[in-house]
């Protein structure tokens with residue numbers, strides 16, 4: 230088939246909904262098999278999905294996310310991200326994949342003594358050769374891009390402020406701007422709002438998920454708060470002792486009661502359920 234000059238090809242439906250994460254039979258044990266952190270986990274995530282992973286402390290959320298950018302090697306099973314077997318990548322190939330997979334951490338992992346702008350600019354280091362010292366050592370177009378990212382997270386007026394003088398919620402927004410500066414295809418966020426109060430948590434989730442929707446970024450985010458999870462996710466995956474016990478789209482018959490049921494099953498004595506129940510009650 231030949232292209233007619235000037236005509237655009239129709240978009241291939243398979244590329245629009247392509248799978249960007251495929252986890253099959255993933256098992257991870259620690260301490261010579263004594264701890265089974267992930268137990269036969271399988272799921273796949275299509276491009277652009279906002280997928281939230283919930284589960285009690287120790288259920289395997291962080292371990293799962295860390296497999297997706299090669300921070301852990303599976304004990305068994307396979308992890309394919311953006312068409313590449315992460316569990317088989319080494320060195321330069323793994324670093325190249327990581328430039329496309331951004332990570333937002335609970336503790337922000339920003340450099341406090343640097344300005345907000347410099348922290349955001351460091352997100353572009355994967356696109357540059359050699360180290361950089363100071364914002365002026367970056368090309369002008371990247372400085373403009375970094376400023377635009379800071380504007381996007383509502384911190385355009387803080388560009389030259391030392392990052393450690395900002396509030397926790399603002400620091401996390403700087404970290405998000407830095408991740409977006411990386412131009413990732415996927416963002417992994419491990420309890421990005423765990424150390425923030427509920428109102429600020431909502432604002433930070435808003436910034437993260439809105440930006441990802443605008444840029445068609447796929448998000449896998451672990452959260453403790455059920456209300457935030459149900460408010461933002463298009464899909465929920467629930468983990469219990471390293472196993473998937475819930476995998477459902479949000480809004481198609483997935484009620485808070487159903488999610489709470491999973492938690493109650495996880496913790497029949499209700500020791501930790503109160504932690505989640507408060508946030509769920511707010512939704513009614």
Ligand SMILES: Nc1ncnc2c1ncn2[C@@H]1O[C@H](COP(=O)(O)OP(=O)(O)OP(=O)(O)O)[C@@H](O)[C@H]1O
Pocket residue numbers: 259260264265266284285286287288289290291292293
């Ligand atoms: N490096 C490690 N060495 C030994 N055990 C580990 C290691 N990393 C995780 N584990 C164990 O694996 C299990 C899952 O841990 P993980 O950190 O993934 O849970 P989580 O769901 O992220 O919990 P939290 O909500 O507290 O962050 C836990 O039992 C944990 O103690």
Ligand SMILES: [Mg+2]
Pocket residue numbers: 290291292419420
């Ligand atoms: Mg964790």
